[in-house]
Amino acid sequence: MTHPALSEGRTAVVTGAAMGIGLASCKRFAAMGMRVAMADIDGDELTGAAAEVAALAPGGADAVMAVPTDVAKRDDIEALRNAVFDRFGSVGVLMNNAAARIAGGTSDDLADWHHTMAVNFWGVVYGVRAFLPALRDQGTPAVIVNTGSKQGITNPPGNVIYNVTKSALKTYTEQLQHELRNTRDNPVTAHLLVPGWTTTGKRAHKPGAWLPDQVVDRMLAALDRGDFYIICPDNEVTSEMDAKRIRWGAGDITENRPPLSRWHPDYKEAFDKAP
Numbered sequence: 001m002t003h004p005a006l007s008e009g010r011t012a013v014v015t016g017a018a019m020g021i022g023l024a025s026c027k028r029f030a031a032m033g034m035r036v037a038m039a040d041i042d043g044d045e046l047t048g049a050a051a052e053v054a055a056l057a058p059g060g061a062d063a064v065m066a067v068p069t070d071v072a073k074r075d076d077i078e079a080l081r082n083a084v085f086d087r088f089g090s091v092g093v094l095m096n097n098a099a100a101r102i103a104g105g106t107s108d109d110l111a112d113w114h115h116t117m118a119v120n121f122w123g124v125v126y127g128v129r130a131f132l133p134a135l136r137d138q139g140t141p142a143v144i145v146n147t148g149s150k151q152g153i154t155n156p157p158g159n160v161i162y163n164v165t166k167s168a169l170k171t172y173t174e175q176l177q178h179e180l181r182n183t184r185d186n187p188v189t190a191h192l193l194v195p196g197w198t199t200t201g202k203r204a205h206k207p208g209a210w211l212p213d214q215v216v217d218r219m220l221a222a223l224d225r226g227d228f229y230i231i232c233p234d235n236e237v238t239s240e241m242d243a244k245r246i247r248w249g250a251g252d253i254t255e256n257r258p259p260l261s262r263w264h265p266d267y268k269e270a271f272d273k274a275p
């Protein structure tokens with residue numbers, strides 16, 4: 001890894017760090033000699049996860065901190081930032097990764113809408129607003145990685161709430177990176193990590209899915225190149241298939257097709273034949 005934000009002795013802050021892609025990232029950062037601040041709403045899982053990460057860190061437990069945090073609460077995120085800067089002094093990586101998943105349709109319970117938006121969208125906005133001024137003032141390279149989803153790009157039917165949160169997050173992160181890129185002497189970049197199907201949580205691994213470590217490999221290589229969009233394939237969906245699906249979704253607008261046409265029998269043949 002040659003990106004200076006991800007070098008030995010720098011600090012990574014990861015939300016949703018108690019399991020899945022967040023935990024795998026923390027393990028990798030620690031093994032690379034970075035200091036790691038792990039934030040998660042699930043305090044019990046977080047304690048065990050922090051011990052696993054510390055076991056891989058050359059600096060041991062001194063290089064790892066676990067901060068129970070609800071990303072939907074702005075005060076929690078600000079307390080996280082204060083704790084991290086108090087202990088480690090500067091930050092190289094902010095990975096806004098925590099998410100709530102929910103299935104359902106447009107008329108689902110408003111409480112579910114508000115909660116999922118609060119975690120998946122506002123949690124990221126709070127994270128960026130809490131950390132960005134300090135990241136800029138440090139004057140050293142830093143990266144912000146927001147974990148999105150293909151569902152926020154191609155918008156498959158069902159899971160409307162989740163899709164909306166991830167599509168809002170995509171738009172926000174694109175705007176953020178554009179602003180950062182156009183700010184003189186700014187050492188911070190933003191990136192959108194888009195995992196494919198990945199076995200996480202307590203789920204049994206299926207052959208079609210990637211493992212979290214594969215997502216981390218892809219993310220690190222992409223950050224090294226300076227990529228903004230970090231779109232991960234999996235063992236069922238290739239990068240070429242992703243590209244075709246993304247093009248087709250954009251084509252619904254430019255070709256005046258109905259939305260989500262890819263999932264309608266009227267367009268199945270045309271989609272199958274499309275380049």
Ligand SMILES: NC(=O)c1ccc[n+]([C@@H]2O[C@H](COP(=O)([O-])OP(=O)(O)OC[C@H]3O[C@@H](n4cnc5c(N)ncnc54)[C@H](O)[C@@H]3O)[C@@H](O)[C@H]2O)c1
Nearest residue numbers: 016018019020021040041070071098099147197198200201
């Ligand atoms: N696993 C996949 O197939 C997949 C695919 C696309 C995108 N993603 C995205 O990747 C990211 C990580 O997902 P994962 O599959 O590793 O998830 P996971 O369910 O394994 O872990 C999510 C973590 O977030 C924590 N969390 C939930 N609500 C929180 C809150 N309010 N505050 C703080 N922490 C909270 C949970 O306790 C959990 O530890 C998410 O943003 C998810 O949307 C995952």
